[in-house]
Amino acid sequence: MNPTPHFIANEFVIARSGKTFENRSPVDNRLIGLVSEAGAPEIAAAVAAARAALEGPWGRMDIAKRAEMLYAVADEINRRFDDFLEAEVADTGKPVSLASHLDIPRGAANFKIFADVVKNVPSEFFSMSTPDGAGAINYALRVPKGVIAVICPWNLPLLLMTWKVGPALACGNAVIVKPSEETPQTATLLGEVMAKVGVPSGVYNVVHGFGPGSAGEFLTRHPGVNAITFTGETGTGSAIMKAAADGVRPVSFELGGKNAGVVFADCDFDAAIEGIGRAVFANCGQVCLGTERVYVERPIFDRFVTALKAKAESLKLGRPEDKSTGMGPLISKEHQRKVLSYYDKARTEGATIVTGGGIPPMEGELANGAWVQPTIWTGLPESSAVIREEIFGPCCHIAPFDTEEEAVRLANDTAYGLATTVWTTHLTRAHRVAARIEVGICWINSWFLRDLRTPFGGSKQSGIGREGGVHSLEFYTELRNVCIKL
Ligand code: NAD
Secondary structure, X not given: OOOEOEEEOOEEEOOOOOOEEEEEOOOOOOEEEEEEOOXXXXXXXXXXXXXXXXXXXXXXXXXXXXXXHHHHHHHHHHHOHHHHHHHHHHHHOOOHHHHOOOHHHHHHHHHHHHHHHHHHOOOOEEEEOOOOOOOEEEEEEEEEOOEEEEEOOOOOHHHHHHHHHHHHHHOOOEEEEEOOOOOOHHHHHHHHHHHHHOOOOOOEEEOOOOOOOOHHHHHHHOOOOOEEEEEOOHHHHHHHHHHHHOOOOOEEEEXXXXXXXXXXXXXXXXXXXXXXXXXXXXXXXXXXOOEEEEEEEHHHHHHHHHHHHHXXXXXXXXXXXXXXXXXXXXXXXXXXXXXXXXXXXXXXXOOEEEEOOOOOOOOHHHHHOOOOOOEEEEOOOOOOHHHHOOOOOOEEEEEEEOOHHHHHHHHHOOOEEOEEEEEOOOHHHHHHHHHHOOOOEEEEOOOOOOOOOOOEOOEEOOEEOXXXXXXXXXXXXEEEEEEEEO
């Protein structure tokens, strides 16, 4: 069995050490393949290739040509849509119905949107007077940061990777991507696309492996890396920040969350159930923006719990290829153990289990997969670990509230600050609450509705910086002021 290779300097290569690790299907735990694990030599080769690209044709390419190339990348992903879909679904086990309308099309779109952004953003200009009366002019140039390390999670592998690779390349950088060890395939496939459309050697590189003592740590510690962009757990962000401290290198972090949903009694009830249902259960709860704490105004509390229970129980668990499948497994047996440990905690802390709470009965080989039941609890104190810590599974706790003031206080009572979803038809209240909830993204009467030009990121322990639209340029370029004395 040939292991999934690294992509360095437009070539597919296997680690010199010969080290590999297993890629297993979360659906039934079958071995999908082996993956080559990068060591220090592969990281060094990738950094050298990226540096050479910046000094070569890529570094000299004008914006129009670069943008054209990124459009070609997006078109080629779409042409090979089925290959990307198959690879993503094999690695993640997520339903085809989800990956085919979210992961792959958005993965391709990320190249076009940032190609458009770089072509259209003006830079600043100031004219100034000088004592001799002749004056001076200033203008700012945006120059690429250089070699960017892109460290990715497994929950939306292609989408979250291209969300960083798209703007990084549009701005003229070279990238080294370290996909999650759980989901190595689509990043590798993207190497074929890059080579096919003529992206110069060394512009896009992929190295596989784990975090500590492996590709992730070697890459983030390499002095030839100029900046690090990372999506993943807050604890990992903290480790990467320490690595970035050597050389004082900038970081862009999209981290964990413990997001609240706030449902007022004046909401459109059916829309709120639909929206919160998606926010809790989509992608088997493995969405950073997902809702694990739901606060519902008391007059509709019982009705809401009953309706969300019905929603959870209507989800069909099954093989990803089955079009009627509404929910897939968790990413791995290890993650299944983590999520189930919270299901146990909820039970021992005396939660009322409204629905779920364990492993669903799955037939045949599926019984070996990383399945968990969609789960709803009520009745836990706000101090419970289940309410305070990110679980990253298809589950939520629902608690009642009596006043707007209390809802805002409960939503903000967390170390995280990524996203929130608020449901109300009271316009003034919607604006008022949105201004007071401490998050990077506040949805009103919606969830995961994304305009890619808007700022995306987290406050508090949910991240550093914003990406999206022109905000991505802040991280992927450096402003150089040119001052000309006339
Ligand atoms: P993770 O932090 O375990 O791993 C993410 C990546 O970091 C992987 O590629 C991993 O190999 C690498 N890594 C781990 N330790 C490292 C180290 N010391 N040095 C360098 N690299 C290292 O996260 P995950 O489990 O893959 O993803 C789930 C987490 O990601 C959740 O916390 C979720 O909230 C978060 N997330 C956040 C966003 C967002 O936009 N804010 C989006 C998606 C996921």
